[in-house]
Amino acid sequence: MFQVxxxxxxxxxxxxxxxxxxxxxxxxxxxxxxxxxNTLPSKTSFQWKRHLEAWKYGDGLDYKL
Incomplete structure (x- = not known):
């Protein structure tokens, strides 16, 4: 892959x-x-929690100085 x-x-x-x-x-x-x-069924809640984690870790907001 080209670098420039x-x-x-x-x-x-x-x-x-x-x-x-x-x-x-x-x-x-x-x-x-x-x-x-908390109002969602457990499977749907689990899936949404994984989305929220992906957003947080995907943009680097999990890192604190």
Whole structure:
């Protein structure tokens, strides 16, 4: 794979946009979704908790200095 040029820049841009998307979901959607998890059936609640974790760990918000 090339490390410079338009294809590399487009590939990097895709990853950067997804990082921003996960940051948005973890920051704004997580607080809205989390209170409703206890009202869902256990299987659905489990699946949503895994989504919330993916958003948090996918954007690096799990790291604290």
């Amino acid at each position: 040029g338009i294809p590399a820049l487009l590939d990097w841009s895709r990853h950067f946009l997804m990082l921003g998307y996960y940051t948005f979901l973890a920051t704004f959607a997580d607080p809205i979704v989390r209170p409703f998890l």
